Amino acid sequence: QEAGVIFDVLVVGGGATGAGTALDAASRGLSVACVERGDFASETSSRSTKLIWAGIRYMGTATAALLSPKLWQHPVDTVHQFVGEMKMVWHCHVERRYMTSVNRHLCNWIPIAVPFNSWHISPPPMGHPLFGYFPFLAPVVFKFYDALSVFTCPPSYVLTKSRAQRDFPQLDPDGLKYAAVFYEAQHNDSRTNLAIAMTAAEKGAAIANYTEMVDLIHNEAGRVVGAVVLDRMTGKQWKVYAKKVVLAGGPFTDQLRSMEAGKIPPAVRGSAGTHIVLPGYFVPHNMGLLDCNTSDGRFLFILPWLGHTLIGTTDKKGPAETLQNPPEDEVVWLLKESQKFLRKDLKVRRSDVLSAWRGWRPLAVDPHATADSPVSRDHVISENPESGVIFIAGGKWTTWREMAQEVIDRVVGPSGPPSLTLDIPLHGAEGYENNLAIQLIQRYGMDTTVAEHLVKTYGGRAWEVCELMQPTGKAWPKFGNLLVEGFPYIDAEVLYATREYACTIEDVLSRRTRLAYLNRDAAVAAIEPVADILARELGWTAKAKEQQIQAARNYVESYSGR
Ligand SMILES: Cc1cc2nc3c(=O)[nH]c(=O)nc-3n(C[C@H](O)[C@H](O)[C@H](O)COP(=O)(O)OP(=O)(O)OC[C@H]3O[C@@H](n4cnc5c(N)ncnc54)[C@H](O)[C@@H]3O)c2cc1C
Structure with missing residues (x-):
């Protein structure tokens, strides 16, 4: 200054x-x-659940409050509160529309299935007897939700038991009545x-x-x-x-x-939420699941995210911390709850947890x-x-x-x-188009998953990342040296990260790429190669590089993996 x-x-x-x-x-x-x-x-x-959501839960809690004895006791306040909550849902829809239309490079639509194993839920979601009949109401509620978005989202639909076996083969068919499917937007926060x-x-x-x-x-x-x-x-x-x-x-x-x-x-108080990340095979790559009535009444999402399965979240009041350190009992709770709708032969095991992390909601x-x-x-x-x-x-x-x-x-x-x-379109919107990944593959001779990842991560700026790539020296792919085997992250992204204000190894592993969030072991394996590139680019001394490596190890350690 x-x-x-x-x-x-x-x-x-x-x-x-x-x-x-x-x-x-x-x-x-x-x-x-x-x-x-x-x-x-x-x-x-x-550290969020990665949803740009239009407030389906607020709609539920607002309706539950409206249709309660409070309506007779304090009719004006109750109606006033209901209108306020519904306005908030409307605003969420406006924001979701902005993100999915103006910033397509950052978001995708994700269908979310709400499976029902009975026609009546007891105890009812959100503690309201009406929601005990949610299995009957869900398709109508979701159509109303679609209408609030002025039908700009893909339409909600009913997934019959037989279709569920095709579209969501991980769902347990035993006792399944049907699943109601609605759409939210998803991003890489x-x-x-x-x-x-x-x-x-x-x-x-x-x-x-x-x-x-x-x-x-x-x-x-x-x-x-x-x-x-x-x-x-x-x-x-x-x-x-x-x-x-x-x-x-x-x-x-x-x-x-x-x-x-x-x-x-x-x-402002904090409320901690833990997520766990598992291999991608627990959900279809293009559909998630919502349990709206877990054992303690919370919502639980099981979502495909960056080729993995993201499960969350818990909710525990307490002061915010910077390191992740998710409590083991919360990891175990998430594992137990997520088994509920999955096939019995598809075991969700502690050893499947590749990474776990925690964030604090600001409650004000x-x-x-x-x-x-x-x-x-x-x-x-x-x-x-x-x-x-x-x-x-x-x-x-x-x-x-x-x-x-x-x-x-x-x-x-x-x-x-x-x-x-x-x-205002956000950084990366310019030059983004549906077939951009194909253009990158044709121009550079790169792997499809790498090209798709670059487009989804950098939008139209993917070209700038590609300009930093070095030849692999192989017949195929010609460009795109992977940082770690099995992940689409390439070394050119580390260089590019320094042009996006990245200063530390942790920045690259946690937020420029999401390696630490997806797989703690893979992030540990990437520390040295990332350090080599950053040290060259940012002019670190040998001592500074060593300190950076140690700091990154400590940080990645705070994610809980298997
Ligand atoms: C588990 C969980 C799941 C969630 N899922 C969703 C979801 O799916 N969809 C959704 O819409 N919302 C979700 N949320 C809510 C959403 O993530 C938060 O509301 C949002 O990220 C808050 O952003 P923020 O900028 O207010 O806070 P933060 O992201 O915490 O930013 C505050 C910043 O202030 C900085 N800071 C602190 N002290 C100083 C200082 N002295 N000097 C300079 N900087 C300082 C901090 O380093 C921090 O980066 C979720 C939240 C949690 C915890």
Whole structure:
């Protein structure tokens, strides 16, 4: 930062919410800085279930609340709350449409089967007797869900028992009545986060990873006018001044707020969710499964993701941590529950777990809400009247754009420039087309799975990655040296990652590629080859390289594999 520069906005946190806020502000013409203490998406935003979902569960809980005794006891409040929840579902649909239409390179539709083994579920999902009859209601509910998306998603349908054996052969036919299938969008969360951050940078935001806010700067009147930040790669500290500071620290938001002067009431709690990753053969490559009534009433998704099976999630309140360390009892619970609808001869074993990881949902309340404030929605945007600092927390991946728009609306006020993000394609959208993988194969002579992976990961930018490839020296494939056998990741991606702000081996293994999330052992095997490329590219000394390797080993160790 040049001396004397005062940004319009300083955003602290480079997860989905913070990077989105930087993008919204920059695209409105504001000068914006965004600092992230780790890598982009290094916390919650890389550890989600990977669904851009339109809120089917909110629809259920809203209906359950509406059709309860509360309707007679407090009719106005109950109806008001129902309308609020349904509005939120509608907004989720708008956001899902934006992602699946404007950012096709980052998302795909995924059919999700909800199997039923009986015509009545007891105890009923969401604790409401009506949902005991969900096996009868599901096809109608899912059609209504389709309608909310103005039929822009592929249509929901019924999978009969015999068709299920063909389309979902892993489903146990014993006792199966049928499955109702609906669609959600799926993405690679850390790559989407990076695309948002890169787009913000393209729009003029000064955005930096490995830059931690270590203090807030107050003026004599107690107003916050900037922050002291620390470059975690060099140890250098400096001050960033801004007219408005927005804290987007996810589950760590209260730690950031504690740097404000005065008494700061807590506002954000963490709730941990563990996922496990198994080989891809537990589900069809193009269909997932939802158990909407697990033994403790939670939803459980079993989804195909990047050639593997992703299962999650658990839900346990507690303070957020940075290392994964998923508790063993949660891993075992997920394994046990996921067996419920699968064939008895298809055993889900502990030794099938290739990787396990954990993230913390930010659950927020507004500490500055007054009695007549509107009922708090899924996310909270709140301004400290004394310091002027705004924080934004809660919500979900799906609503990153909407949350960012709302917080910058608040910053600029009603007479400020409007948000433009609903029309902004994210990094990689340009040049993306359906047959891009074929073009890459024909141009470079590369493996189909590698070409498809590059297109799905980099969109139209896949050409730039390919330009960095070295010949394999083989008759086929001519280009595309694999980092580890059995995975489509190639060495050119490590080089390219340094142009996408990757600074450490862990960045490459966890968020530029998803190797650590898919298979811990494979990630360990890739540490040395990745270190060699990064050391050359980033000019590491032998000592720095050794430290990086050790740090990567420690980090990958925190994923739980077999
Ligand atoms: C298990 C699980 C599954 C989920 N599944 C889904 C799903 O399928 N679909 C969906 O829509 N949503 C899902 N969510 C919710 C979604 O992932 C989160 O709402 C979203 O990622 C939150 O993003 P965020 O930017 O607010 O927080 P984060 O991603 O945590 O970002 C906050 C950032 O602030 C940074 N930070 C903290 N302190 C400082 C500091 N001092 N200086 C600078 N930076 C700092 C952190 O390093 C972090 O990167 C899921 C959440 C969990 C936990």
